Amino acid sequence: MLKNNFILLVGALLFAGCSKEPDPTYSEPLEQEDYDRQQLIDDHRAQPVTVEGYADVYVAALDTETKNCARCHKSGEQPYRDDSLPYGQDAHWDVAIHHAGDMECFSCHKKEDPNQLVSVVDKNATLETAYLHCGSCHKDQFASWLGGAHGKRLTGWKGVRIVKNCTGCHNPHAPARGTTLPVAQPTITPERAKRH
Amino acid sequence: MKDDSKKKGAGCNSCNSSENCFADMALKKKGSRRGALAALFGGAATAAASSAIAAASTEDEKELKRIKRDEIFQKYYRTMTEEERAKTIARFERKSKVQYGVDAHIDGTHARPNTLFGYAFNISKCEGSRKCVDACVTENNQDRTSGMQYIKLFEMEDGIGSVHGGDTEYSHEVPVEGKYYLGTQCFHCENPPCTKACPTGATWSEPDGIVVVDYNWCIGCRYCEAACPYFARRFNWKEPEVPSDEINPYQHYLGNRMRSKGVMEKCTFCIQRTRQGKQPACAEACPTGARVFGNLLDPDSEIRWILENKKVFRLKEDLGTEPKFWYFTD
Incomplete structure (x- = not known):
């Protein structure tokens, strides 16, 4: 009897000694108040994108102010063209088109209203909703962008998801991204170099 | 002498x-x-x-000495009561003021409920600009003189899967045709070998999946460094040096507070940022959006979409360490 008690006691002590893992502690759940959410949307001048089958996503307005095309291109009128220049782009001398071979201005812009975009699939895309236009050909990228595998998220991981538009990262007239120099490598000391 | x-x-x-x-x-x-x-x-x-x-x-020196003496006798962070934690944090804030002249705010936020952090890295998108490395060093107050970095960005030949052939010290224009870029850091394994190797319990997995180090409980034996199959842990061979005006004052007790000589440190998924809902510094600095961070328990999160819709892989999966860091391609 005594022996049994002794074994039990030792067992209990051992058990108490082994269960060292402390209980996890939690802070309050992280909430994004409605006000913060609205503030973020306002800050980025974001517009909602709703496509069935994807979580809610907002697209931020472009950093640069888009030009008002209607200032020169009057609605219903043919814009002036100088055929000696490539694509008749005399007023847009700084635009070089490097996109899918022989595209020209009106492959994407509507002749009557260049603020509007034309696409193979008819969608009423504007410069602000360029993702619809880009997405009509680049379907995989569009799906990835909606899902979250492509594109740049501007907000934290929690709460409202605001992302950049396609034209926020890619130059629409030459969408391939160029090369850059990497950030300089901090100096390596001899003792660190020895370890490798 | x-x-x-x-x-x-x-x-x-x-x-x-x-x-x-x-x-x-x-x-x-x-x-x-x-x-x-x-x-x-x-x-x-x-x-x-x-x-x-x-x-x-x-x-100041006397006070610093008192603080350092108290540091020796302080308890294990996990078993401290909330009051003890607050006191300890206040002591480290004072230490930062005395030692570096920086008014640091040291945060002690615990894991948020229903959160498990995960990371995805797009090897098709990364351009190798190394902005993530730079942002990480600045955010996490890493020693500037030894060149310590949590992130390694490998430039690798297309079709080569092993980082052993990778170059981390490239200095030419990127991206290079025929090369791809793969970044490694602490993968915050679900089954971490490093925490098992630690003889003092100074490193452990938090409920939100972040593997952290209590810098004051670490004895600097470097067993964890040897145990980590991903070479993710960094050791302070000398007293870390950060210019006072470059110290990030927004710190976390288990994260980027100032370390001392002889302790282990590593990526903490920017615990001071992510527990407040922000993205880690590397993901925020990435110019291409190749880095995706999120909550694995949230079915609407980007990372869950990637895991469900993209081809993903992890490094050294056969070891059973279950890293919460996936690589994917477009």
Whole structure:
């Protein structure tokens, strides 16, 4: 009897000694108040994108102010063209088109209203909703962008998801991204170099 | 060494070594034994300083010593009560002020409920600009003199899967045709070998999946470094040096607070940022959006979409470490 008690006691002590893992502690759940959410949307001048089958996503307005095309291109009128220049782009001398071979201005812009975009699939895309236009050909990228595998998220991981538009990262007239120099490598000391 | 001390003492005729000279000067200035003793114990580092500056800084040095003594006797962070934690944090905030002159805010936020952090890295998108590395060093107050970095960005030949052939020290325009870029850091394994190797329990997995280090419980044995199959842990061989104006004052107790010599450190998924809902510094700095961070328990999160819709892989999956860091391609 005594022996049994002794074994039990030792067992209990051992058990108490082994269960060292402390209980996890939690802070309050992280909430994004409605006000913060609205503030973020306002800050980025974001517009909602709703496509069935994807979580809610907002697209931020472009950093640069888009030009008002209607200032020169009057609605219903043919814009002036100088055929000696490539694509008749005399007023847009700084635009070089490097996109899918022989595209020209009106492959994407509507002749009557260049603020509007034309696409193979008819969608009423504007410069602000360029993702619809880009997405009509680049379907995989569009799906990835909606899902979250492509594109740049501007907000934290929690709460409202605001992302950049396609034209926020890619130059629409030459969408391939160029090369850059990497950030300089901090100096390596001899003792660190020895370890490798 | 002997030659050095002779050189130092050579400028003063009344005493032999620089320490004695210093004590002598302090005595003359303060006229008290206590002041001289304090100056004496101030150590060799201040020995060369002028007596006026030394007298002003002795108070700080004394306080720093008191703080460091308390540090030796402090408890294990996980078993502290909330009051003890608050006290400890206040002590480290004061230490930051005394030692570096920085008003640090040290956060002690615990894991948020229903959160498990995961990371995805797009090897098709990464351009190798190394902006993530730079942002990480700045955010996490890493030693600037030893070149310590949590992130390694490998430039690799297309079709080669092993990082052993990768180059981390490239300095040409990126991206290069025929090469791809793959970044590694701590993968915050679900089954981490490093925490099992630790003899003191100074490193553990938090409920939100972040593997953290209690820098004051670490004895610097480096067993965890040897245990980690991903070479993710970094050791402070010397006292870390960060210029005061470059210290990030927004710190977390288990994250980017200032470390000392002889302790282990590593990526913490920027615990000071992510527990407040922000993205880690690397993901925020990435110019291409190749880095995706999120909550694995949220079915609407980007990372869950990637895991469900993309081809993903992890490094050394056969080891069963279950890293929460996936690579994917477009």
